[in-house]
Amino acid sequence: MQVFLNNEALQTEAATVSELSEQLSLPAMGVALAVDGKLVPKASWADTPLHEGARLTVIKAVCGG
């Protein structure tokens, strides 16, 4: 199916957020993710299914002032 990662189209076979995080090799720390504008806590990633056209916001920690 197709989802949108930070507004970019992405083809994925992942059924859940947690599978997608593996596909993206997200770092273990300093990451947050929202589906359709709603934050999904990391503890719920495995139970959160992805759907066609889902809009994902994924951010990670970087240096900054």
Next chain:
Amino acid sequence: MQNLIIAGREFSSRLFLGTGKFRSNQEMQQAIEASGTEMVTLAMKRVEMGDANDDMLAHIPHQSLQLLPNTSGVRDAEEAVFAAQLAREAFGTNWLKLEIHPDPRYLLPDSVETLKATEALAKMGFVVLPYCQADPTLCKRLEEAGAAAVMPLGAPIGTNRGLRTRDFLSIIIEQATVPVVVDAGIGAPSHAAEAMEMGASACLVNTAIAVAGQPAAMAAAFKKAVEAGREAYEAGLPAQIHSLEAQASSPLTSFLND
């Protein structure tokens, strides 16, 4: 030197450090150690496909330091509230440096949106430290809206121009009932010392340390300046004499020729 308390957390260092612009994570880590800081700011970026993984968090002793994620990149209060929720999840803290500066040229904070977001986020349980204009009226309004501290600017971000807003910072400090952290524009230890002598609660420094020839050595210099300025403030600085005429420090007893 008295400890600083923000939202119930005690800080023995009054120097806060931004982690941007360091040439390497190693230099950043050395500067954090040399500064003696107990609070560092961090930012967030959108993950892109094929991003290289940066291990910057491994170079920040986040068990002992208070992390202060910022909302840099948001354009209004609504985006700031969303960013704050992401930051809380990513960094595991409800502390937040709220910054809303939609204009990339001067990066000056939008006061209307900052006030709106402060109110909303304080209600949601965030410890909000808003980066703001050196506007005494605004700072009172931010305080009333629930800000844990206010962070007025000395000069535009990254300009190293010092306390261009000096007189307004003085009014803010005089009126504030929450800590005043001077943020942005501090380009030299003397600027930080001046802010502390004026009675600022703390200074947030990034560029001046990060881009220095030797960041760790500069961080150590800022540590001393912040401590010296604060100690001078607590000791009670003497009043400046308006007249240029000297006021003798030694008794003018004419013992040589009389």
